[in-house]
Amino acid sequence: MGAWKERLAELGIELPEVATPVAAYVPAVRSGAQVFTSGQLPFVGGKLAATGKVGAEVDAEQAAAHARTCALNALAAVDALVGLDSIVRIVKVVGFVASAEGFTGQPAVINGASELLGEVFGEAGVHARSAVGVAELPVGAPVEVEMIVEVA
Numbered sequence: 788m789g790a791w792k793e794r795l796a797e798l799g800i801e802l803p804e805v806a807t808p809v810a811a812y813v814p815a816v817r818s819g820a821q822v823f824t825s826g827q828l829p830f831v832g833g834k835l836a837a838t839g840k841v842g843a844e845v846d847a848e849q850a851a852a853h854a855r856t857c858a859l860n861a862l863a864a865v866d867a868l869v870g871l872d873s874i875v876r877i878v879k880v881v882g883f884v885a886s887a888e889g890f891t892g893q894p895a896v897i898n899g900a901s902e903l904l905g906e907v908f909g910e911a912g913v914h915a916r917s918a919v920g921v922a923e924l925p926v927g928a929p930v931e932v933e934m935i936v937e938v939a
Contacts, residue, residue, distance in 0.1 A: 789870075789871070789872025790872060791871045791872050791874055791907065791908065792871055792872055794907050794908075795871075795907060798906060798907065800859070800907070802859060802862055802863045802866055802871070803830075803831070803859055803860060803863050804833075804863065805860075805864050805867045806827060806828065806830040806860045806863070807833070808825065809828075809925055809926060812825050813825065814827075814863075814864035814867065814868070815861075815864040815867070816868075817868060817869055817938070820875075820937055820938055820939075821935055821937055821938065822869060822934075822935070822936045822938055823933070823934075823935050824864045824865060824933050824934045824936075825864070825933060826883065826925075826931040826932065826933045827857045827858075827861045827864065827931065827932050827933065828860070828924070828925065828926065828928040828930075829854075829856040829860075829928060829929070830856075830860060835927070835928055836853055837849065837853055837928075837929050838926070838928065838929065839885070839929055840885045840886060840887040840890070840929065841884050841886055841887065841892070841893075841929050841930070842886055842887035842888075842889065842890030842892070843887035843890075844929075845929040847890075847892045847895055847896055849929075850884065850896040850899070850929050850930055851895065851896050851897075851899030852899055853899070853928075853929055853930045854882060854896055854897050854898075854899030854900040854930045854932055855899040855900060855902070855903045857882075857900060857930055857931060857932035858880070858899070858900035858903045858904060858932050858934070859903065860932075861932055861933065861934045862907075862934075865934070865936055873938040873939045874908070874936050874937070874938055875937040875938060875939055876908070876911040876912070876913075876936070876937045877904050877912050877913070877914040877934060877935075877936050877937075878914055878915065878935040878936060878937050879914055879915045879916065879917075879934065879935040880897065880900055880901060880904070880914050880915075880916045880917075880932060880933070880934050881916070881917045881919070881932070881933045881934075882896065882897030882900055882916070882917070882918045882930065882931070882932045883919050883920075883921050883924060883930065883931040883932075884896050884897065884918065884920050884921065884929070884930055885921055885922070885923055885929050886921065886922075890920065893918040893919060893920045894918045896918065896930060897918035897930075897932070899930075900932045901914070
């Protein structure tokens with residue numbers, strides 16, 4: 788077992804199965820020394836963990852937990868493509884938050900993903916990021932997260 792998989796085990800975190808795409812795309816693609824994940828929704832066991840807009844049906848704390856799940860799903864996609872232990876660093880995270888009118892806490896929601904990456908990867912998990920509020924996400928999801936990672 789490599790360093791990153793060992794770190795997940797220390798944290799008591801198991802990577803989920805790779806989420807099945809909901810349209811015509813693949814979960815992740817490698818180009819040179821980078822892996823780009825598709826946007827990952829908070830699927831748990833093949834089912835969407837929540838639906839609704841953040842700031843209405845889903846509160847910000849719940850949404851942050853769902854963003855964490857999205858990040859785990861993105862890591863599972865990377866692992867299936869190139870192996871988790873080939874990750875050199877997390878380069879960028881983009882988070883989308885289905886936001887109720889007037890909700891402006893998108894950065895705190897996407898912290899759920901960013902904080903997980905920091906727990907697992909330490910300094911290699913420090914990344915650039917965007918946290919964007921949107922009107923709707925696929926299948927009614929409250930959050931979606933995609934990543935770019937550098938690999939060996």
